[in-house]
Amino acid sequence: MIPMLQRALRIQHTWNLPLRTCQAMAAAAFVLEVVGTNLAWATYTGFPGLMSLSFYPAGARSYVLALSVALALVAVRFTRRRQAGIWASLASFALTLQTLIAISRDGGGLVNVSAGAWITLLGTILGIIAFVALPDDGAPLPSSWPRLPRVLDGLAVVAGIGAAMLLLVYGLSVDPANQFVGLVIALIGGLAALNRLGLFAWLGALYARQQGLSLALIGLAAISFPFTQNGESYWLRVGANVGVLAAAAIGLNVVVGLAGLLDLGYIAFFGVGAYVAALYGNAGLGPSRGHIPFLLIVPLGALVSGLIGVIIGAPTLRLRGDYLAIVTLGFGEIFRIVVNTYDGFTGGPNGLANIPDLAFGSFNFGLPHKVFGITLQGFANYYWAELVLIAIVVFVFSRLDRSRIGRAWVAIREDELAAAAMGINTVAYKLLAFGIGASVAGGSGTIQAHVATQVSPDSFVFMQSVLLLAAVVLGGMGTVPGALVGAAILYAVPEKLRAFSDYRLLIFGVLLILVMRFRPEGMIASKRRQREFHDTEASGSDALSAPPGFAGAVP
Amino acid sequence: MPLLQATGVTKQFGGLRALSNVDLTVEEGEIVGVIGPNGAGKTTFFNCLTGMETRTSGEILFRGAPLPTRPDRVTVAGVARTFQNIRLFHNMTVLENVLVGTHPRSRAGVLSAIGRGPRYKREERKAESTSRELLSFVKLDGLRGELAKSLSYGDQRRLEIARALATDPGLLLLDEPTAGMNASETAGAIALVKAIRARGIGIVLIEHDMRFVFGLCDRVAVLVHGEKMVEGSPAQVQSDERVISAYLGRPAE
Ligand SMILES: Nc1ncnc2c1ncn2[C@@H]1O[C@H](COP(=O)(O)OP(=O)(O)OP(=O)(O)O)[C@@H](O)[C@H]1O
Ligand SMILES: [Mg+2]
Numbered sequence: 152m153i154p155m156l157q158r159a160l161r162i163q164h165t166w167n168l169p170l171r172t173c174q175a176m177a178a179a180a181f182v183l184e185v186v187g188t189n190l191a192w193a194t195y196t197g198f199p200g201l202m203s204l205s206f207y208p209a210g211a212r213s214y215v216l217a218l219s220v221a222l223a224l225v226a227v228r229f230t231r232r233r234q235a236g237i238w239a240s241l242a243s244f245a246l247t248l249q250t251l252i253a254i255s256r257d258g259g260g261l262v263n264v265s266a267g268a269w270i271t272l273l274g275t276i277l278g279i280i281a282f283v284a285l286p287d288d289g290a291p292l293p294s295s296w297p298r299l300p301r302v303l304d305g306l307a308v309v310a311g312i313g314a315a316m317l318l319l320v321y322g323l324s325v326d327p328a329n330q331f332v333g334l335v336i337a338l339i340g341g342l343a344a345l346n347r348l349g350l351f352a353w354l355g356a357l358y359a360r361q362q363g364l365s366l367a368l369i370g371l372a373a374i375s376f377p378f379t380q381n382g383e384s385y386w387l388r389v390g391a392n393v394g395v396l397a398a399a400a401i402g403l404n405v406v407v408g409l410a411g412l413l414d415l416g417y418i419a420f421f422g423v424g425a426y427v428a429a430l431y432g433n434a435g436l437g438p439s440r441g442h443i444p445f446l447l448i449v450p451l452g453a454l455v456s457g458l459i460g461v462i463i464g465a466p467t468l469r470l471r472g473d474y475l476a477i478v479t480l481g482f483g484e485i486f487r488i489v490v491n492t493y494d495g496f497t498g499g500p501n502g503l504a505n506i507p508d509l510a511f512g513s514f515n516f517g518l519p520h521k522v523f524g525i526t527l528q529g530f531a532n533y534y535w536a537e538l539v540l541i542a543i544v545v546f547v548f549s550r551l552d553r554s555r556i557g558r559a560w561v562a563i564r565e566d567e568l569a570a571a572a573m574g575i576n577t578v579a580y581k582l583l584a585f586g587i588g589a590s591v592a593g594g595s596g597t598i599q600a601h602v603a604t605q606v607s608p609d610s611f612v613f614m615q616s617v618l619l620l621a622a623v624v625l626g627g628m629g630t631v632p633g634a635l636v637g638a639a640i641l642y643a644v645p646e647k648l649r650a651f652s653d654y655r656l657l658i659f660g661v662l663l664i665l666v667m668r669f670r671p672e673g674m675i676a677s678k679r680r681q682r683e684f685h686d687t688e689a690s691g692s693d694a695l696s697a698p699p700g701f702a703g704a705v706p
Numbered sequence: 707m708p709l710l711q712a713t714g715v716t717k718q719f720g721g722l723r724a725l726s727n728v729d730l731t732v733e734e735g736e737i738v739g740v741i742g743p744n745g746a747g748k749t750t751f752f753n754c755l756t757g758m759e760t761r762t763s764g765e766i767l768f769r770g771a772p773l774p775t776r777p778d779r780v781t782v783a784g785v786a787r788t789f790q791n792i793r794l795f796h797n798m799t800v801l802e803n804v805l806v807g808t809h810p811r812s813r814a815g816v817l818s819a820i821g822r823g824p825r826y827k828r829e830e831r832k833a834e835s836t837s838r839e840l841l842s843f844v845k846l847d848g849l850r851g852e853l854a855k856s857l858s859y860g861d862q863r864r865l866e867i868a869r870a871l872a873t874d875p876g877l878l879l880l881d882e883p884t885a886g887m888n889a890s891e892t893a894g895a896i897a898l899v900k901a902i903r904a905r906g907i908g909i910v911l912i913e914h915d916m917r918f919v920f921g922l923c924d925r926v927a928v929l930v931h932g933e934k935m936v937e938g939s940p941a942q943v944q945s946d947e948r949v950i951s952a953y954l955g956r957p958a959e
Contacts, residue, residue, distance in 0.1 A: 555814050556816060559809060562798070565797060570806070571777035572777055572870075573806050574781035575778055
């Protein structure tokens, strides 16, 4: 399956039908898909997306329709970007097939699938054939995207970020799991097609030129997210949970992505922070019943975690090789067992419950507030607090990354002995990275305790460390946007796929393998990683080399 | 006072005595060659000097003071090296490689890297101009933005030298600097080593290319089976009976 896909996507094929024939096939595919999506797909009502109505292409049908427009565009205007066409047609095929299967499963058999679905499926198959057979002269493509005048440049940034925001809000509102899976398929195919059309390379350059504006807008979009939720708290709660993990992921990124140290017990540092907040914060659940103000608890949690990190790292990091991975793995377990055992202090397996909401004076984080006439549920406050934390972490990360210290970390990752020969105290620098990572985790953990209103050893298990590591690898090692996107995908998407929660780890596994195979530098790669993996490939081919998203836009 | 004074350096690998009682002195501004057949212990000698192997016994003085035994401290003290099997930071750019070399001569810590005050900026600017100067010194200024791994073999060797020079050493140890180079690159290497000496840096170099060694070095030491067999001027070494039978008599590498 993989080699097949690979051949279809990357290797020169041998069909080489005449251009006209392929275009005719693509046109036929387009017509079939337009007709098919306008006919009913299901014989019964109740399937999401109103599939039994004709001339009302909502839900999955609208995604197919959008992809078919992309496909037609490629066939007419960008015939040398056949891979964009392949992606679009593959995605619409997978999407149609998935919906068709879901309809027949929900309805109780294939008889419940109407003609529209079959016609569309036929169209998508024809589309795949058309683009796989499209002649490819292999010549490097001139950039077909214009460089805009300065004002439009800015507007394009606004439009791009606005579109991403709308897509996010829409995606969150798509409800049934079936349709959401369809949306994900359509998005993967559509974004891959746009990437092959060079859109993201163009956007990346755009964002790099308009760095200040882009950052401000991304910040603004992030801040305004709670206002899009119509006073509901569900996605704000998810956002608040993702936010702390995203901050922690950036910390892990210093350890793994920059210094190249494998930390398999990272979540325990997060747990240390959470327990510090529960025991000594406003909950005062510790034996001293102490009440340390929250603004002090965050640095305190960071400090305690960082100290523990240094204590564990100091003896371990002297050794070469992957001892650290084993020791951190052990530390994660020890943390869990210690917390379980000393139940007089930590609450044991039951953990510590009823951690009160944060409050500054009369402002209680847990209560709904009205801003500009819009009711915001309490989680919005935590979400914003996390944005502040993330902003600080991002600032520190990017400053360190591009400094003498960041260079020393990367040098150690590349070749430890050579780094030592350059006068770098490798043990101290590894310890520094490890300690900073642990502190970031600890600081984020203190907020997590309040968001979850309870802490218990089950929340800080090995699997969580693995997930966080997966988030960093998936998103892109060594970049801030990568860690953020990775955390968002790994923690927010499962909320949408509760129907498949039994297969969650399986899906992650497959996803990771696919990313490692096709995009080993992660979804949003640092420039360095991107060159690391792709510099040796033919630079003329557009296969996998176009930079995605706004990699490198963050200073 | 000699620049480097190593006395009685011995290294035992289990049952193998890789170095026994090796003495070597390098004067200020001198180029000293170390030759010997494969496995003679030349690289091990460098490793013992730079703290990459712990020596079994022996004393090493650099500018009259004991040389530290940890690799990074050795470099800070002023002894830099290159490696026989090139060890660049492959996925960093050419310029970044040299910038890493400036590490021991700058001191910005975490806080000043985050705060980026004027001191920090001045230091960064200085590191960058030093690095650029060194890259043009080794004639790599056109390749600043390339990844180290994409360089040709000869260019990689020169980049390694630039990176070592960035640490501002008093003594430079070169392990087979011309290995894998063609004739014209080797000629360039001769000029480069002379230019380095002109900067007031002492040099010890390990080489198998005899013409290179005898044409360039002020003094040559011959290691055989971990022992220093002969030491003297190129003319003395070339005419020594023992050297001819033990080493030069064999087919060239
Ligand atoms: N880490 C080690 N452990 C055990 N034996 C070693 C180690 N390093 C080197 N040796 C042995 O010590 C001897 C000297 O090796 P060394 O690399 O110093 O030789 P060399 O003179 O540099 O040779 P070449 O000209 O091939 O580079 C060899 O027999 C080698 O096998
Ligand atoms: Mg050697």
